[in-house]
Amino acid sequence: MCGRFALSAKTSSIEALVPGLHIHEDLEPRYNIAPTQNIAAVTGADPTVPAHLRWGLIPSWAKDKNIAVKMINARAETLGEKPAFRNLLKRRRCLIFADGYYEWRKYEGQKRKIPFYFKMKSGEPFTFAGLWDVWKNNEQGLFDDFEDGTAPVISSATNITTSPNELTSKFHNRMPAIILPTDRELWLSDEEDINYISESLRPYPEEEMETYEVSSIVNNAFNDNAACTVPFNTI
DNA sequence: CCAGACGTTGTT
DNA sequence: GTCTGG
């Protein structure tokens, strides 16, 4: 899975995740990052510069950018076989910055599903494994924006999923592939052995993670994507 | 050769 | 673009 996540860490702690990375601008804290929105990432092309990628992969060959809604996730197990992902796995890997992600649980008799927030016990941000590509619109001028404000050239990304660790498996049968700190350099490298690369797409050790139910008061802020400092309730 | 797909998740 | 199915 992984259809929503958060990134509110200080710029300095995000920079600390990738050697040489320098983030020039201040990133707004975000607690409800959704598909089609921009996400903060670094690509293997230049890991010293932050990349702002649109979440939902639009492959370079796509005629219609709306294919993105179907490409927010990519299964780690089959990346090497899928025509849409195989080449990207070889040459267009990226790390997506996050400090938590959400899974939903529905309680018996309750209408709404409740979000649970998954994070590192350390509180530090981390990196999802992603693939990215650049798409150029062929049907209209390259200098004309779309009506929805998106550009005619879009760099986008998909978030790789893998089997869940023990903690996440209580909520879902998938979890986002979180790259171990020691594997980040490899993931951004120009290594083309996809079997070797794929070894870093394992479920993240659950002993380093924890989850909280997002309380109703936080839920409001969550829905508004507003800044939120209220502590989550522990389950 | 050309034509057509290219994807995941959750839910039923 | 690249792979699969016909």
Add this chain to the structure above:
DNA sequence: CCAGACGTTGTT
């Protein structure tokens, strides 16, 4: 992923 819409015509 969730939230929210889901429609057209004519008139101003």
Add this chain to the structure above:
DNA sequence: GTCTGG
């Protein structure tokens, strides 16, 4: 129920 927008 299903699609769209974020």
